[in-house]
Amino acid sequence: MSLPRIAVDAMGGDEGVRVMISGAALARRRHEQFKFLLVGDQARIERALQAHPNMREASEILHCEDVVGGDEKPTQALRRAKTTSMGLAINAVKRGDAGAAVSAGNTGALMAMSKLALRTMPGIDRPALAALMPTLSDNDVIMLDLGANTECDARNLVQFAIMGAAYARIVTVEGAPRVRLLNIGTEETKGTDRLQDAAQMLREATGPSFSFDGFVEADKINRGDVDVVVTDGFSGNIALKAIEGSARFVTDLLKDAFRSSVRSKIGFLISRPATELLRHHLDPNNHNGAVFLGLNGVVVKSHGSANAAGVANAVAVAARLLEENLTERIAADLAELGEARLRENGTVGAEK
Amino acid sequence: MSLPRIAVDAMGGDEGVRVMISGAALARRRHEQFKFLLVGDQARIERALQAHPNMREASEILHCEDVVGGDEKPTQALRRAKTTSMGLAINAVKRGDAGAAVSAGNTGALMAMSKLALRTMPGIDRPALAALMPTLSDNDVIMLDLGANTECDARNLVQFAIMGAAYARIVTVEGAPRVRLLNIGTEETKGTDRLQDAAQMLREATGPSFSFDGFVEADKINRGDVDVVVTDGFSGNIALKAIEGSARFVTDLLKDAFRSSVRSKIGFLISRPATELLRHHLDPNNHNGAVFLGLNGVVVKSHGSANAAGVANAVAVAARLLEENLTERIAADLAELGEARLRENGTVGAEK
Structure with a gap:
């Protein structure tokens, strides 16, 4: 074909x-x-x-x-x-x-x-916008939703997790991606009822298509130990822009600092390969391509x-x-999870 | 006294x-x-x-x-x-x-x-946690709430703005602080109904105690053109941690880059005054002291x-x-705004 x-x-x-x-x-x-x-x-x-x-x-x-x-x-x-x-x-x-x-x-x-x-x-109630971001490890992290849905319920978040994991298996990781929900703390009792409910459903849905590792706080998104960060579109957009803005802030400060004296300028020229490495790692062109899932x-x-x-x-x-049939993969994951665990919770397949 | x-x-x-x-x-x-x-x-x-x-x-x-x-x-x-x-x-x-x-x-x-x-x-329904963050300008920016209230209504956000502005007038700016609401876009129609309502109330409340400048996106918090960023505790916590995490991420990458070759190490040593300047600017100790307002x-x-x-x-x-009587200042601002404009909206003074 x-x-x-x-x-x-x-x-x-x-x-x-x-x-x-x-x-x-x-x-x-x-x-x-x-x-x-x-x-x-x-x-x-x-x-x-x-x-x-x-x-x-x-x-x-x-x-x-x-x-x-x-x-x-x-x-x-x-x-x-x-x-x-x-x-x-x-x-x-x-x-x-x-x-x-x-x-x-x-x-x-x-x-x-x-x-x-x-x-x-x-099987999907709402699409989500997913993007890749650099991490301290070799693999990019995928975050979704980044603004397609300002408010989301637990069922939306579970579906985002399934879609994000399918995306990750195609572009970033082999095996079951490590999925986490963005929250303001990692303790099980933290956050809104929606997040509690979504966490409960995802714990039950952990299997070959993804492993749910609990909550992640926004300062740990880039540490390299999570493959998919799931969140509503409002928080996701805030987190994404805060990360981009802060990275730019630090690099702007660094430029100012390097320009602050002749000595610093010389040091900068000598260490340019190092700062180029940084620039390359942070260059948005290298992580370009947000996907509507x-x-x-x-x-x-x-x-x-x-x-x-x-x-x-x-x-x-x-x-x-x-090439990898994303849409069919998501459908297959939904079907498998839906039949195994999620249908009984009303997460997949139920009328909206 | x-x-x-x-x-x-x-x-x-x-x-x-x-x-x-x-x-x-x-x-x-x-x-x-x-x-x-x-x-x-x-x-x-x-x-x-x-x-x-x-x-x-x-x-x-x-x-x-x-x-x-x-x-x-x-x-x-x-x-x-x-x-x-x-x-x-x-x-x-x-x-x-x-x-x-x-x-x-x-x-x-x-x-x-x-x-x-x-x-x-x-006159205050809920306290808020406010913190100082570095910016590209000389003045720190104040952001609140950072996690005291996971969910907030428009009235809470307006009260946070009043409290944040009073705090800013004491520790960061002379005159009326520039206040913005954190949102996922700057157009008037962006975000939740809560944010729309809060923006409307704050536009009407703009006066000598603060000037409401509309919405701010999370990538602009540190640019130095806003004095107080107002948000609910969930989004504020996400934004704060994303900013901290991203700053640490970039400086970690920079350290790795400088260690990547002898040449880079030499460049680093020469430009150390520049990187020390950066470290000093980002050192959380220099912005320490979050306040419950x-x-x-x-x-x-x-x-x-x-x-x-x-x-x-x-x-x-x-x-x-x-020294500057924060609590009395907030009370005075509430009274002034309440009498002038807010009471009619039910923002201040009404029963909860």
């Missing part, structure tokens, strides 16, 4: 068509069997393709001129689902004309359009400011998830 | 009696007029005081042997409020025998004991692992808040 192709919203993102096409071309070097549907202004896409002949022969162009704005409200964008590059890329997945859509556009609009067009897969189809969000290497990582995430 | 004295729980904290006493003695050099009630094992306190004769003459010792354990549940600790050093320090404030209590012990127990013994001040009396929590300089900062915070 041939692999489904990848629809790329060539117009989204701050860096323009050229970066999206270069990124997709870079990804295709690692995943040669993939074909692409490039959605956006035909003339600009063709100009960008001139530098990438191998990409050109693997691509079809779907012309459109309308673009979702970066500040546009999701409700406004939804009305232009049939005319915008983002809307048409998602629609290609809906029609079965592509297996995945990749966009660097407005996250809220992408989420709203994806939910409306693709719907959640059977739980939809009938794969949707990957690339950072708006990602460079070609960053876009390539986002496209490669889409390719990996298609 | 002479200043009320400060009760110090000499037994709490990981570093023992000596560090607590040395810290208090250091603080007294900056606040010479203060007297102390030192609560804990008399023999150990007296040994520690031998190095600090000036502190000795300003102190009374209240002997007790019982200590609240670091892992003890608040409900357990509450039963020993009359025998433990923490409980007796708080009780001294309740009796009017001290104006403030400082402890480096178990935060949950300190919170529970303080709430029960001191009660919330008139909204109680009938001042309670300051020192980090469990703070050194003498850190304890001195926590004690100095207590001294500043007594």
